Amino acid sequence: MLALLGFLTVVVLLVAIMSKKMNPVVALIVVPIIFGIIGGFGFELPKFILEGVKSIAPTGTMFIFAILFFGILTDAGTFQPIIDKILEKVGKDPIKITIGTAVLAMLVHLDGSGAVTFLITIPAMLPLYSALGMRKTTLATVTALGAGVMNILPWGGPTLRAATSLKMPVTDLFNPLLLPFFSGIIFVLIVAFYLGKQEKKILINRENVEIQKEDTNKEKISTTLFLINILIIIITIGFLISGKVNPTVAFMVAFSIALMINYPNTKKQKEIIDNHAKEALMMASILFAAGAFIGIMQKSEMITAMSNFLVESIPESSGKYLPIITGVLSMPASLLFDPDSFYFGILPILSNTAAQFDIPAFAVGRAAILGQMTTGFPVSPLTGSTFLLIGLTGVELGEHQKKTIPYAFLATIIMLVVAILTGALYR
Secondary structure (H helix, E strand, O other): OHHHHHHHHHHHHHHHHHOOOOOHHHHHHHHHHHHHHHOOOHHHHHHHHHHHHHHHHHHHHHHHHHHHHHHHHHHOOOOHHHHHHHHHHHOOOHHHHHHHHHHHHHHHHHHOOHHHHHHHHHHHHHHHHHHHOOOHHHHHHHHHHHHHHHOOOOOOHHHHHHHHHHOOOHHHHHHHHHHHHHHHHHHHHHHHHHHHHHHHHHOHHHOOOOOOOOOOOOOOOOHHHHHHHHHHHHHHHHHHHHOOOOHHHHHHHHHHHHHHHHOOOHHHHHHHHHHHHHHHHHHHHHHHHHHHHHHHHHHOOHHHHHHHHHHHOOOHHHHHHHHHHHHHHHOHHHHOOOHHHHHHHHHHHHHHHHHOOOOOHHHHHHHHOOOOOOOOHHHOOOOHHHHHHHHHHOOOHHHHHHHHHHHHHHHHHHHHHHHHHOOOOOO
């Protein structure tokens, strides 16, 4: 019963959001509450919601101040000289821009943090997409794919969790997957090229149109202020990557410094904050609503029941194919299970089941990290990073999922096929 309620909650939520029948904020709060009441949790739900909101609070706060920080720098004209230089190099070629987006996202994600990847890649590339009239959904998809494949790295959250769960060195789990991993990178670049080509077709009639400039940059930024702002960005990113300062604190401080330096007048400061408050509040509300959804799903143990049901549903005759089945389902499983529930709840059960068919546990683990919260994390409603990505790009969740999920799933399948052909799953 509990497992059924869990699956119904996720399915109804995704349908409501993707069909645009409900606002994401409302859907993330109302849908799990309704099924929670049906499940008999009643007055326990407020406690579940509060726990979920607490878990997402740091991400939500960071998001608010990140939006304000990059908004201030954009209004001050910090990014315009950089955009002008890039446009001089790549011209109006969307293919070069989409490939550049993929490369940037993958390079930045070397630190293993989805939030950092999106906070660096999107603000850097969004003005270029806007200037050329390219679709923001393309930016969201390419960035998501780049970050998703790179999340397989040994220091990425899913791989670390899988290795910990299976009680084996993380390098032993990851190293045999190098070829499949590189095939994933190549696939991301091919998709970036393809989407860039699509954008080029759309923009073919705009070849003679002047590249748009931001209305906010009526006066060019001074060289001194430009350098100071760039220094603030570099220092902030440095703290984010080093992990020595909490991201929330880093953006709170960076926002305050950037605001004082670029707009010393308090009246102007209020005006600038007001310009970006609507966007920050809207996306923060989605994040906190996601916290309510996550809290109910986890604390009601719907996710645990769902995982047990899935494992028990595997026929004995299919046991020898368990790693392949796991690999195929790994990316879609990101829509159902958060990484902790999957890697610490489901994976041990799957590995024990595999052992009954003389299949090594690491084979299931390797198959799992090809999709579960790797290629799947930037489209999952169970991670704050997804809402950060769509918030920064200004894309709706349903729209982003419709466009990105097929490519993310295909990336997993390609890596799985390469892993099978090279024997990487079992050696």
